[in-house]
Amino acid sequence: MRGWRWLVIVPYFLLATLPLCWLFLTSLKTQEAAISSTASLIPTTDENIAPGGLKFSATGDAYRKLATPHTGKAHAFFHYLFNSVIIGLLSALASVVLGTGCAYGFSRFRIAGTRDWLFFIFSTRFLPPLAVVVPVLMMYRLFDLPNTHLGLILLYTAFNLSLAVWLMKGFIDEIPRAYEEAALVDGYSPFQAFYKIILPHSATGMAVTAVFCLISAWNEYGFALALNNAEAVTVPVYFAGLQGNIQGIPWPQIAAGVLIFVVPIAVFTVLVRKHLLRGVTFGTIKQ
Amino acid sequence: MGDPFLKIDNLSKVYGETHALSDIFLFLHAGELLVVLGPTGAGKTTLLRIIAGLEVPDAGRVVVEGMDMTHCLPAERDVALVFQNFSLYPNKTVRQNLEFPLRAPGRNLSKTEIANRISDTANLLRIAPLLDRPATHLSGGEMQRVAIGRAIVRQPRLFLFDEPLTNLDAKLREVLRVELIRLQRDLGTPMIYVTHDRVEALSMGDRIAVLSEGKILQIGSPEDIYQRPNSPVVARQLGYPPINLIEVHKRADQWFTASNHGIVAADRNAPQRATLGIRPENIFPHGGEIPATIEAVENLGASTILLGTWADRPIHILITGETQWHPGDVIYPSVDPNRVVVWERRNEE
């Protein structure tokens, strides 16, 4: 049994990680080696290797160059990474805070038309977000929001909030009502009961929701492109902008940047995968 | 007796179309243990939750020691509630679970006071060795002991217990039941104990309130309600094995069943048509004229239940000690006419 399992898992693992491996190899190459028409696969420390062979000489130049602005760009890679981090974290935080509060209300209080409200919230996800890019752009112009971090944070929070409400409602529904009622009878106020009982018990749910929101903001491209051309440019937009660069596309640097951009999220997702699965089943199967 | 400790005054609660409680009047005296007995859905839990402040009634008042508490927050009422399903916070140890109510704001207890109360409670309930265990590493009985501990550690002025023993093994229920009676008496704190268990109701209550479909059917001492139930519905809720209910009509000072068997003497002043309630221990297996066939004999050790057919209807007879009867035997049961409860039947169904 075990052997068969590995027979499936190992080839699939290799296949799935092939792009990442390729990125890693490319990030170690020089521009010439990267655009060479023959695939060189084995990095060596030997600096004098003729191009065209299976071996190539590895260099950390691509990573070093990430710290300096590329030709035609105002800032270095890390500036855009910082934009992505700020926007991703703050919008995820806002989604979780607002979503938890909203979900708690729907889970615990008798609200007129609860089901209709929840459906309305969910329905905001039916439309592909990019369909509203033009009206959003016009509204943003009115409020001076293009080219600001706040603009993207608001936008991503708005899009992710519905997901956050639904996920968090699933988690909070699972916490027995008697937990807070016991606290109420024990002498705690409703807010203290929420703070002392509900929050600690929904920590897992909040972490899961945060990851989902972060990933969605992290990877978003369309709005980030439409609403920005200078200040709040995120990593996906920055890389796309390197196309047609007068010096050619700097593949090793892109590979190095993408790795730095992708690996933290990938590792984190693998680490919390159990909770993520729970979150997914809560959101979709329950209710 | 002076003013009662707790007065429930004309209380009503409606959920949508269902009347969870209608026009409830209740007293609870200082130090008293009142059992609220009723089947699932009778409104017992709603009543407790209103007293605790977790629900707001649509009409009526909850008065504790002369003060109207109807619209106070739960935290202001100083009552302790033991829930049926919730037992403990799973992410805390036993000690932290017991501390939690004591650390509530406004209680302002010193560290030593908290430690003393916890050790007193733990000794009282024999859970001292468990104090530092996670709440998830307890057996069902231990968990329920700690849950009860959470209630008494606060020294509240009123206990509200919502079927705390329902989910436990029979043996554990029996042991904890006796412990609870002692505990309540020793502490002297008044208690409202909600249950659907007929044994708990009779054995624990100073008084019993029988609740059905949101209405109180009868309130009285256990003896009162067991021996003089005011309706067949009340009679059926108490006693084990269940009471024998027989529809009869009177002829020549005898009660006759539908199958025209005269089973027991009737009082001269009794109504023409009635339902008789005969407790299984008040039917004797001999001395009568109408034969009964025994279908099953349940020897329970201290007593024996005979299930049979008598006058074309099933009966239960309870005999103290062991018996010589076997399934298939024919007996001639007799009934003590003084121990029969008679309810008049007005209209035919």
Next chain:
Amino acid sequence: MVSPHRATHKRETPMPFLELQNLQKTYPDGTRAVRGIDLAVDEGEFIVLLGPSGCGKTTTLRMIAGLEDPTDGQIVLGNRNVTHLPPSQRDVGFVFQFYALYPHMTAKKNIAFPLENIGTSPSDIDATIDRVARALGIEALLDQYPRQLSGGDQQRVSLARAMVRTPDVYLMDEPLGTLDAEHRLELRAFIRRQQLALSTTAIYVTHDQEEAMSLADRMVVMEGGKIKQTGSPPEIYNHPADLFVANFVGSPGMNLIDGQIVQHEDGLAFTRLGANVHIPIHLRVAPPRAILGIRPEFIRPANRGVPGKVVLGEYLGSHAYVHVDTPLGELVMHAPDRFAIGESIHLRLDEGRVCLFDPDTGMALARSAGMKDVKLYGRSISQN
């Protein structure tokens, strides 16, 4: 409905119908749920496994059904070693504690379902349903859907569904678990009648000693994954093998008093240090220390006897259990009515119904004639 081949089969083989040999179950997390069970069940016998939660009774039942795989030991069913066979190859009927009905089928369809599944002819199905429905008093409910039925009625229908099949063995896991007391008696009677009529072997698991006493041909009292005692209900009730059984069986359990055995008047007597009370013991030899057990119904109020004070009364309607503080310790008495708390009374203990236990091992000392075991304790007090 008794299949003829089973009767002959029994004559040919002196072996029991179902046999558990050193059955064990250890879960992967190291929990030893069942620690070696030996049990032989005759055909047509009604066996009740009784014990507190966690004693291994349900695991044992599930191993017989094939729902759990034993770690060690054997299960022999009708001469066949079925230890590792899947449930479908054992011909057992399993009645679960919560036996949900299919909501989209009428009661009748629900009951018919297990029969249709094994290809019973429609006329046979109708006849079987008629019989079972009449026995349970649910004829009028057959065309209703589960949601139209009360909880008690649903339980009756689910019991009917579980028992329309006639397998070799009925395995029942607390089938009356959640049922209201009002319906318990009739359903218990139904299960017993059904089992007798079909003379099907049955193994029934419960934590409720009353259910065990009333249903069993033989009771098996379990604790900690082991069998404590096997015997008929009166045997177990009157002569418990150890302190656990004495306390677990009976509601409330036996009064247990720790004390000494001394020479008193003409023979041996049980007493407790400092208590001027002697209960004659009908033994010729006994160990110096013992635990005396007596059931509440063998203690009666009397004009003279053990003095005591009433501390608690549990009124149960038909009778009451009165807790009395005496020099021997607190005793529970079965009385026709309750006494006032604080009242001084005297108790008479029925000497003929007393049990004695070894305080070290917790095992019962041999009764009256069985002197052999007692001598192992050495010192014979009667010679002092």
